[in-house]
Amino acid sequence: MAVSLPSLSLIYALLILTPGFLALKSYRKFGKITSEIERLDKAIYTIIISGISMSVVILAYSFYSGSTIESVINSSYGVLELSVGFLLMVFISIIMGILAGLYLDEWVNRDVDIRTEISWQVVVDALDEPTEVRAVMNNGHEIWGEIQVHDTDPHGQDIFLVYPQRIIRDEKGEIIYETDIGKSVFLSETEISHIYFEAEVDL
Structure with missing residues (x-):
């Protein structure tokens, strides 16, 4: 046809x-x-x-x-x-x-970061300041601290924690050791695997 x-x-x-x-x-x-x-x-x-x-x-x-x-x-x-x-x-x-x-x-866009920050910004805007979080790093270490919400904005998805503590767990996931690591710590998004928020996020 x-x-x-x-x-x-x-x-x-x-x-x-x-x-x-x-x-x-x-x-x-x-x-x-x-x-x-x-x-x-x-x-x-x-x-x-x-x-x-x-x-x-x-x-x-x-x-x-x-x-x-x-x-x-x-x-x-x-x-x-x-x-x-x-x-x-x-x-x-x-x-x-x-x-x-x-x-x-x-x-x-060789020198331009075109990654969207919409999801992260929605979460950040919904948090009350300060908010306690646990950041799990790519190497498996856990850092606990209070996230300073407004300090994250200029750095994209990096986070700035005050009163940080390093948490060590055993094979069962139980906390066996906690230690203070200074008054504040800056964590780069490239080093973070995922983040747990201790407070409820009202989206």
Whole structure:
């Protein structure tokens, strides 16, 4: 069964937009983008990328077959030909998304921390100051102390504890040793595995 390009149904139109959507997903993943994109912007990007990939396929087929672009657009195609064209669009779009994402991550945002702090900020804003926490470090050590909520804001997800204590546990998880480690301690987010809040967090 042959189908002409101008007579594509709604289903075909949605399929044509799929490559653009996949390109956008690839762009976000390889560009390490965590912020949300507005729905309208997402739709525009999807349409543009799908249009570019479709244009590339049409131009490539026109060059390969020796036909004019107008004749390629107005010709009728079988399911196999349309499927191959669609797969080529998907491939081209994903490559475009990956390259754009890698460029963004490697060159545009090389010295910029684009990690989202929304979840951490929600937790911090919901805490009463001071709040007792147990920070479990990557090396397995536990540090107990009172977190100074407002001191964390300039440092992203680092925490500043006052009256800190180092906690040592046995194999059963029972505390066998506690020792003071100064009046305050600064813990970098790169050293922290997870944090236990002694107080209830009202989100």
